Amino acid sequence: MIGPHHLTLALALLVSCGAAPELHSEPRALHFSPTRRELPLRLVHRGDQPLPLSRIRLDHRDPDWSAFTVVDPALPRQIEANGQVSLRLRVDLDHFATHRGGHEYRSGGATLTFNADTTLHRIALHFADEAAPTGLRWLRLGLLAALAAGVFALRRRVPWTIALPAALALAIAPLASGLCWTLGIPLGPADLQQCGEGRGGAPLQMLPDADGLGLLLALLLFTAIPGADRISAAALWSRLTLALAILAAVLTTGSLDPQVIVAAQTGLHWGLWVQPFAAAALALAALAEVAAARAHSPFAARVAALGLAALLTTVCLGGADLPLTTAAPGLPHIAAVGLGVAAWVAKVAATCWFLLRVESPRRAVYLVLALVLATLMWNLALGPHETP
Incomplete structure (x- = not known):
């Protein structure tokens, strides 16, 4: 028979376990x-x-x-x-x-x-060395080759000045913080950061590069050369303001590494509300870029919107970050990766729809410049780690 002293002992054990x-x-x-x-x-x-x-x-x-x-x-x-x-x-x-x-x-x-x-x-x-497993390297090479083949196949429908930046934006976008080889246990942000750097795992990117956004910026500036594919004045200015908006958006993190930028947004610290001026500037610049691509053809606008959606998801929307993937207790790593990839795809699809459905405002270039200036003034006034 269970007496009062048994209940007292059980309660004491529960309290001691909870206070451990x-x-x-x-x-x-x-x-x-x-x-x-x-x-x-x-x-x-x-x-x-x-x-x-x-x-x-x-x-x-x-x-x-x-x-x-x-x-x-x-x-x-x-x-x-x-x-x-x-x-x-x-x-x-x-x-x-x-x-x-x-x-x-x-x-x-x-x-x-x-x-x-x-x-x-x-x-x-x-x-261990940071070299990725042979199978993963071949998979990345295959995906990059497929992107390059797509750019070449679409050369008659989409100018390379539009298709190549879009393909590069997709190639450098992290689908998750990192894929660790220990798939069955819950992992924290520090573990995922290691895996994203290629230690104990691998980054989920087609082209993992510490200067990934730097490569994209260089390509945007190169394709803004007036003689490149007979680029129009509107497309030239949209390309230049897009590069400026990217620089303003990454100012807080101080890095051009997409993995670092995504890791800084973990826990719903997305750039969308952590640095809204820079996010608005990048969104307006993306709308202007899609409008310039639409002047060539509707299909070119869809290709540009896809690449820009991947860029906005990486810089402003936390990449694969969602409450279920970062805060759920006891969620196995493989399940968190699956949910993160699904979240990334949903964000890219929603952002792509937004860029194709919303018209670029008139004089968007001046609005972007004003927002970039506001971002710079805010960071100078409050310091690099305090954002609006």
């Missing part, structure tokens, strides 16, 4: 590479009491433990309630070099261990 400290690392595992020799590790504590830390060390039982070093001069002794601490770890490249003075490395790893109160925690440390 929650500690997790960001990222869950550190992935080093030849270009990422030193990485930060954050230990986040979600508890109401300070959490003592002790015995922070590398596990000597791992064969590659001596290749890794904790570089902090003083190790943290505890994590405050609902707080966090950071560690920095470094890898010795010479330890993994296949021959002295060369640039080829083998893979390896070790384990960082520490005690949080009386509980032992272990964090995996990995080292």
